[in-house]
Amino acid sequence: MSVVALALAGVLTGCGGGGDDGTGAQAEPDPPLTEADESASLGVETLLGRGGSEYFPLGTQDQWVYRTADDGQLKFRVTGRERIGALDTTVVTHNVPGFAPFEQVNFVVDAQAVRQVPGPGANPVLQALGPLEVMRFPLIPGQRFVQADRSVDSGVDIDGDGRTDMLTVRSEVTVVAFELLTRVEAGLFARTAHLRTRIEQTLVASSTGTRSTLQATLDDWYAPGVGLIRSRGVYREGEAVQTTTQSLLAYRVGGRRSDAVAPTVTAMDPAPRSLQGSRTIVNVDFSEPLDADALQADSITITDASGNTVYGYVSLVGNRLTFSPYEPWPSGTYTVRLGAGLVDLAGNALRPRSWAFNVEAEAPTAVSLTPARDAEDVALDAVLRAEFSEALDARTVPGNVRLFDAAAGQQVEAVVTLTNPRTITIRPQAPLRRATRYLVQFDPAMTDLRGNPVMMTQPWTFGTDPGLFGYPTLVRRHFAPEAVAVGDVNGDGLDDVVMSTYFSFDPDNDFKLVVYLQRPDGTLADPVRYANASWSECKASSLAIADLDGDGRKDVAIAQGGCGVEIFIQRPDGTLASGNWLPYAESHRIRAADINADGLADLVGMSAQTGQVAVWYQVGSRISLPTFYPADAGGGSVYTAGDLDVGDLNGDGRPDIVVGNTSDPARSVAVLYQQADGRYGAPLALGVDTSWAARGVAIGDLNGDGRHDLAVTWGGAAPAALSVFYQRSDGTLAPPVTLTSLDYPGAIEIADLNQDGRLDAAVAHDGWGSVGVYLQGSDGVLQAEQRFDGTDGSANPHGLAVGDVNGDGRVDVVQTGVSVLYNRGTPTATAATERRMSQSAAAPKLRWWLGVGGRAPSPSSVQPSRSNAR
Numbered sequence: 064m065s066v067v068a069l070a071l072a073g074v075l076t077g078c079g080g081g082g083d084d085g086t087g088a089q090a091e092p093d094p095p096l097t098e099a100d101e102s103a104s105l106g107v108e109t110l111l112g113r114g115g116s117e118y119f120p121l122g123t124q125d126q127w128v129y130r131t132a133d134d135g136q137l138k139f140r141v142t143g144r145e146r147i148g149a150l151d152t153t154v155v156t157h158n159v160p161g162f163a164p165f166e167q168v169n170f171v172v173d174a175q176a177v178r179q180v181p182g183p184g185a186n187p188v189l190q191a192l193g194p195l196e197v198m199r200f201p202l203i204p205g206q207r208f209v210q211a212d213r214s215v216d217s218g219v220d221i222d223g224d225g226r227t228d229m230l231t232v233r234s235e236v237t238v239v240a241f242e243l244l245t246r247v248e249a250g251l252f253a254r255t256a257h258l259r260t261r262i263e264q265t266l267v268a269s270s271t272g273t274r275s276t277l278q279a280t281l282d283d284w285y286a287p288g289v290g291l292i293r294s295r296g297v298y299r300e301g302e303a304v305q306t307t308t309q310s311l312l313a314y315r316v317g318g319r320r321s322d323a324v325a326p327t328v329t330a331m332d333p334a335p336r337s338l339q340g341s342r343t344i345v346n347v348d349f350s351e352p353l354d355a356d357a358l359q360a361d362s363i364t365i366t367d368a369s370g371n372t373v374y375g376y377v378s379l380v381g382n383r384l385t386f387s388p389y390e391p392w393p394s395g396t397y398t399v400r401l402g403a404g405l406v407d408l409a410g411n412a413l414r415p416r417s418w419a420f421n422v423e424a425e426a427p428t429a430v431s432l433t434p435a436r437d438a439e440d441v442a443l444d445a446v447l448r449a450e451f452s453e454a455l456d457a458r459t460v461p462g463n464v465r466l467f468d469a470a471a472g473q474q475v476e477a478v479v480t481l482t483n484p485r486t487i488t489i490r491p492q493a494p495l496r497r498a499t500r501y502l503v504q505f506d507p508a509m510t511d512l513r514g515n516p517v518m519m520t521q522p523w524t525f526g527t528d529p530g531l532f533g534y535p536t537l538v539r540r541h542f543a544p545e546a547v548a549v550g551d552v553n554g555d556g557l558d559d560v561v562m563s564t565y566f567s568f569d570p571d572n573d574f575k576l577v578v579y580l581q582r583p584d585g586t587l588a589d590p591v592r593y594a595n596a597s598w599s600e601c602k603a604s605s606l607a608i609a610d611l612d613g614d615g616r617k618d619v620a621i622a623q624g625g626c627g628v629e630i631f632i633q634r635p636d637g638t639l640a641s642g643n644w645l646p647y648a649e650s651h652r653i654r655a656a657d658i659n660a661d662g663l664a665d666l667v668g669m670s671a672q673t674g675q676v677a678v679w680y681q682v683g684s685r686i687s688l689p690t691f692y693p694a695d696a697g698g699g700s701v702y703t704a705g706d707l708d709v710g711d712l713n714g715d716g717r718p719d720i721v722v723g724n725t726s727d728p729a730r731s732v733a734v735l736y737q738q739a740d741g742r743y744g745a746p747l748a749l750g751v752d753t754s755w756a757a758r759g760v761a762i763g764d765l766n767g768d769g770r771h772d773l774a775v776t777w778g779g780a781a782p783a784a785l786s787v788f789y790q791r792s793d794g795t796l797a798p799p800v801t802l803t804s805l806d807y808p809g810a811i812e813i814a815d816l817n818q819d820g821r822l823d824a825a826v827a828h829d830g831w832g833s834v835g836v837y838l839q840g841s842d843g844v845l846q847a848e849q850r851f852d853g854t855d856g857s858a859n860p861h862g863l864a865v866g867d868v869n870g871d872g873r874v875d876v877v878q879t880g881v882s883v884l885y886n887r888g889t890p891t892a893t894a895a896t897e898r899r900m901s902q903s904a905a906a907p908k909l910r911w912w913l914g915v916g917g918r919a920p921s922p923s924s925v926q927p928s929r930s931n932a933r
Contacts, residue, residue, distance in 0.1 A: 117287040118256055119177045119198060121153040121170060125316045127290060128160070128408045129309040130248065136160050137309060138356065145169060145182070150194070152180050160355045175200055187218030188230060198285075202238050202256050210234040210260065217266060224270040234262040244284055247293060249311040249321040252286040259283075276300070289316055313408030320409040326351050326382075327413070328401070333420040340513030341391035341424035345399060347384040351407050355379040359404030368396045392422040426518035427451045427511045438525040439534070443497060445527075447477075447489035449505075451517065454484035456510050463506035464489060469524060470500055498529035498852055531817055531836065532851045532876060532884040538579060538587055543567035544857050544879030549866030550608030553637030554616050557581040558866040560877055561619055563595075563603035574598055576621060576631065578639065579881065585869035587883075593631065593639055601626035605707075605861045609655035609664035612642075612684045622653040625672055628679075630686070647689055649677035652707035652861065656718050659741055669694060669707045669722050676707075676720055676735065676743075692743045694722045694733050706810075706860035710762030710771045712736070713794035721773060722746070723757035723860070731757040732775055734796075751777050751786040751799055759860040763813030763822045765789070766843035774824055775799070776808035783808055785826060785837060787845065804828075804848055805835055810863035814874045817888045825865060825876050829858040834876055834884060854882040 125141045139157045142164075146152070152171050156164035169180045177198040181189040189195075192211050199208050217230040239257040262279040277300045284293040292311040297304065313321045330348040333339045345365065358379055363386055365373040375388035384405070398419045405413040431450040434441045447466070466475040466489055476492040495501065503523040507516035526534065543565040552559050560579040564572055576593040597603035605622035612618060616633040623629060628650045632642035649668040658665040663681040668689075670676075677689035705723030712719045717737040724730050733746035751757065759776040766772065770790040778784050783806050786799035807829040816823040821839040826848070828835060832855040835848040856862045856879035864877045873886035 116172060118202065118285040118290070119170075119172055120288060120290050120316050121155070121172055122317050125290075126314065126410070127311060127316070128313045129294075130312045132306075132308045136312065140356075147180050147182060150180055152182075158356075170197075188215055188232070191215035192232065196236070198258065199236070204238055204240050207235055207237040210236050221266060221275075222268040222270045222273070224268075226269045228269050229267050231265045231267070232262070233264070234260060236260050239282075242284065244286070244293060247311050249289075249292065249313055252284075252289065252292055255284045255286045255292065257282065257284050288319060289314055315408075315410040320411065322407075322409050323411060325411045325413060326353060326405070326407045328416055329382075331399075331418060335418040335420065338421050338423055338513065339392070340510065340515040341393070341422065341426070342510070342514045342516065343392055343420075343422065345386040347399075347401065349382045349384070349405075349407075349413070352381045353379055353384070353413075354406050354408055354410070357404050357406045359402075361402045362404040364400045364402065366398050366400075367393075373397065392424055394422055394424045396421050423513060424515060426515045427453045427455060428518055428520075429523070432523055434525045436521060436523050436525070440528045441495070441501075441525050443494040443527055445491075445495065447491075447503060448482075448486060449489075449503070449523070450486045451511075452485075453511050455481060455487070455517070456512050456514070457481050457484075459509045460487065463509040465504045465506070466491065467502040467504060468496065468499060469502045475501070495527045497527055498534070498850075500524055500526045529851060529887070530849060531838075531886065531888055532834070533887050535851075535853050535878070535882040535884055537854060538881040538883060539590060541567075541572060541577070541880060543569070543573065544862070544881070545603055546606045546857070546859050546861040547864045547877055547879045547881065548606040548608050548619075548861075549864040549868060549877055550617050552578060552608060552617055552619060552633055552639065553580055554633065555581075555583075555637070557583070557870055558868050560587060560864075560868055560881060560883075561606055561608065562879055562881055563597070563606055563621060565597075565602050566599055574603070576603070576619065576639070577881075580637075581868055581870065583870075585871060587868065591638075593641075595621055595623075595631075595641065596627070596629050596644070597621065597623045600624070604859060605650075605652045607653045607655040607666065611655070611664055611666070611681060611686065613663060613681065614684070618642075620653055620655065620666060622650040622668060625649075625651050625670055628653060628666065628668060643686060645679060645686065645689070647677055648673050649675055649689065649691070652705070654707055654709045656709040658709075658718055658737075660717075667707065667709055667720055669705075671705070676722060678743075690742075692720075692735055694720070694735060694746050705757055706760040708760050708762050712762065712771055712773060712790060712796065714770055714790065714792075715794065717741075719743075721760050721762060723760045723775070725756045725758065728752055728754055728756045731755075731777065732760060732773070734773070749773075749775075749788065749796070749799075751775050751801070752782070752784075755779070755782070758807075758809045759811040759826070761811040761813045761824065763824075765813070765822060765824065765839060765845060767821050767839065768792075768843065772796075774811055774813065776804065776811050776826055778804065778806075778808060780806045785811070785824065785845075785848070802837065802845060802848065805833065805850055806831060808835065809858055810860045812863055812865045812876070814865045816865075816874055816876075816886065818873060825863065827853070827856070827863040827878065830855075832856075834863070834878070851884055853878050853884060854880045856880045856882075 121141050123141060127139045129137045137157055138160050139155055142156050143154050145154050150171050152169035155168045157166055158164040169182045171178045171180055176196045178194045179197055180194045195210055212233045214229050214231045217228050221228050237259045239259050241254050242257050244252045244255050260281040265274050265276045267274050279298045281296045283291055286292045294309050296307045327350045329350050332346045333343055373388055375386050378385045396419055400417040402415055429449050430452050433448040460481050464479045466477045468475055478490045480488050482488045505517045505519055509517045541564055545563045545565045547562045549558050549560055559581050562577045564575050566573045574597045576595050578591045579587040582588055602624040603621045604624050607620040608617050610617050611630055612632055618633050619631040621629045625648045627647060628645040629641060630643035631639040634640055649670040651669055651671045653666055653668045655664045655666055658678055665681050666679040668677045675691050676694040677691050679689050680687040705725045708721045709718045713736055719737055720735040722733045730748035731751045732749040735743040735746050738744055755777040757775045757777050761774045762771050764771055765787055766789055772790050773788040775786045783804045784801045785804050786801045788796040788799050791797055805828045808826045809829045810827040812825045813822050817838055823839050824837040826835040832853050834851045834853045837845045837848055840846050862879040865874050868875045868883055873888055875886050876884040
């Protein structure tokens with residue numbers, strides 16, 4: 064139906080309509096006024112002689128409340144007077160109870176008629192029609208008059224042609240009869256005047272002449288001294304039919320009311336003298352609906368024991384008054400007072416009422432948590448328990464206890480039960496993840512028996528068992544770490560940590576050799592810094608620890624980015640001093656090993672620029688001139704230089720050299736086999752992937768057959784892998800076996816990480832700050848990678864080292880930065896003792912055996928960390 068038509072039909076009845084009953088059916092009429100009824104009252108002519116005010120009363124503050132077909136309510140109220148032109152009108156507003164008025168209607172009542180006068184806010188159609196008669200006196204059954212019959216501008220453009228369309232309106236009012244109405248909630252009404260208004264309005268499209276017609280039949284019943292008591296409207300447009308009804312629920316007109324019984328309180332929550340919680344909401348129920356528009360500031364007041372007013376939100380819906388405090392209630396006694404403004408729909412006032420209740424606002428707190436807050440090493444099958452200071456409301460527990468994987472930000476499925484009134488048990492549905500932090504969260508909706516929410520002053524977090532290695536221990540934060548190595552550099556038989564640094568605008572730490580000596584109690588001392596020859600173009604990119612002057616004390620060699628090798632000699636007092644400089648380009652990466660089987664440590668270096676390796680032999684207490692070999696070790700600069708390692712890869716007892724090439728996937732690795740005469744042959748190129756070159760290389764027995772194998776890390780975000788070239792019994796290398804890896808695998812170290820006598824692999828993951836461990840199983844097969852949290856260090860393939868840096872007999876993992884992943888495995892009974900004896904011997908073991916010929920030694924006779932002889 065047209066908006067204009069509906070608006071017009073609604074106002075032409077003077078407050079008619081309201082609510083769609085959804086049926087469109089005609090309601091059964093009330094019986095007409097009988098002769099007995101009429102003879103017992105005033106005659107019609109006598110009644111009509113009184114004028115229109117009896118059937119259309121408009122006294123100040125008169126009020127009517129109607130029930131609509133959808134069980135809603137509409138309130139009409141006389142609110143004052145308003146001058147419109149030359150007319151002095153009475154203003155009637157209507158609204159949904161409790162909400163602001165949404166429409167105003169103006170009337171003029173005199174001895175001849177009731178007229179509706181369009182006010183300033185009326186729609187254009189009503190403005191054009193001008194004042195309209197709603198009722199004409201005297202009221203005589205059968206009387207009819209034309210209310211409107213004209214064409215006006217609708218004020219809207221229905222057909223979109225840019226011109227407003229015309230609306231033709233004809234309406235006629237008929238006095239049907241005087242009737243008795245019984246089915247009205249506000250009471251039984253005799254001598255009601257039944258008026259029927261028929262409206263036909265046609266909207267004509269200006270562009271096409273298309274006509275759209277709305278027909279409405281509006282029946283209204285008016286009672287003398289009360290006014291409109293019932294209204295029914297039937298609207299038709301084509302096949303569409305809509306019916307609206309409203310019926311008087313309560314009224315207050317002049318001195319008359321629909322009832323004179325005052326409302327009473329039927330229920331109070333909280334009850335008098337009851338004990339409540341801090342979140343209590345006050346509800347008061349009444350014997351009948353109250354007038355929400357009559358509420359005043361003092362309709363309900365609540366004060367504490369000191370007389371201070373408690374402020375909050377007040378609402379009145381139907382027969383319930385609700386008070387919600389702005390803030391939770393503190394503990395104490397509170398008094399509720401019901402005062403002025405609490406009246407029913409007929410204006411009957413509630414008698415004042417007051418009562419008091421008590422509040423205990425102490426929140427339940429956790430007195431015992433299992434595991435404890437911030438606990439570490441929690442078992443993966445742990446059952447979580449929280450005991451509280453008081454009993455909880457069992458109804459509030461479900462859905463308000465959550466377990467989260469804090470790192471992933473995901474909720475963990477768990478069964479939550481209230482095992483006793485004070486204890487909650489949380490059982491994860493699946494084992495918890497290793498080395499993961501978890502958070503238990505209690506929603507404030509979980510309360511004690513008085514509604515006080517559970518309070519946690521600190522989050523309940525815990526960490527699960529990290530496995531073989533603990534969480535990383537940050538020894539010290541360095542902002543430009545480069546390379547790291549582990550070895551005894553002060554002669555006390557304990558492994559120390561040595562690190563080189565680059566540039567980070569920190570003069571105290573830039574371009575330094577940093578030494579962390581291990582104390583007898585297994586802790587690392589504060590760093591000792593040594594200045595060295597490295598600088599921005601000659602970064603200290605690799606370290607090797609070995610006895611390089613034959614005095615039985617281990618020294619430190621620093622490869623300085625293709626500019627040369629600087630050797631720090633260990634002095635008798637355990638300090639280091641720069642003592643030798645090898646000015647050669649083959650100094651991007653270095654390793655220390657006994658190359659010629661004379662029992663002395665030699666140095667091997669590589670160059671990313673010349674593509675060569677150099678071997679410096681130790682002769683007595685000095686280092687010889689280098690011997691150079693082509694190595695296919697491209698890369699271009701120290702920033703792209705590959706890795707370097709030394710070991711016997713063909714079972715002839717002689718150490719071979721492996722060079723990683725970061726720039727050519729087809730030649731990821733070059734192997735230089737040592738010949739019988741001690742020299743090295745031409746490089747043998749190996750590839751691991753058609754798209755990725757090597758990032759890290761290491762040599763060790765990774766399948767327990769007594770022969771050394773070659774491990775290579777390669778890849779980026781994906782793919783990423785560890786590939787192993789296993790050495791066959793004939794001394795050749797088999798095609799690589801590839802294991803999946805976390806993104807960006809880089810530096811790799813081989814050592815017995817779990818004290819089972821078999822060598823394992825540790826891999827650093829650049830950018831992720833984590834370390835992956837591949838344990839060798841009893842069948843000689845490397846198991847899937849286990850990942851452990853680490854810290855961000857450098858992407859250098861020599862940015863990872865292994866060794867016992869706390870003296871407990873277990874191999875730890877050290878990252879540049881400096882941080883340590885301490886080994887938590889079970890050491891062998893004599894591991895620590897044997898280690899200390901071997902490190903304190905006059906002729907310490909090097910990475911490679913002393914002597915010539917024979918097969919590679921068994922893993923138990925090989926030093927567990929290659930860094931001991933770097």
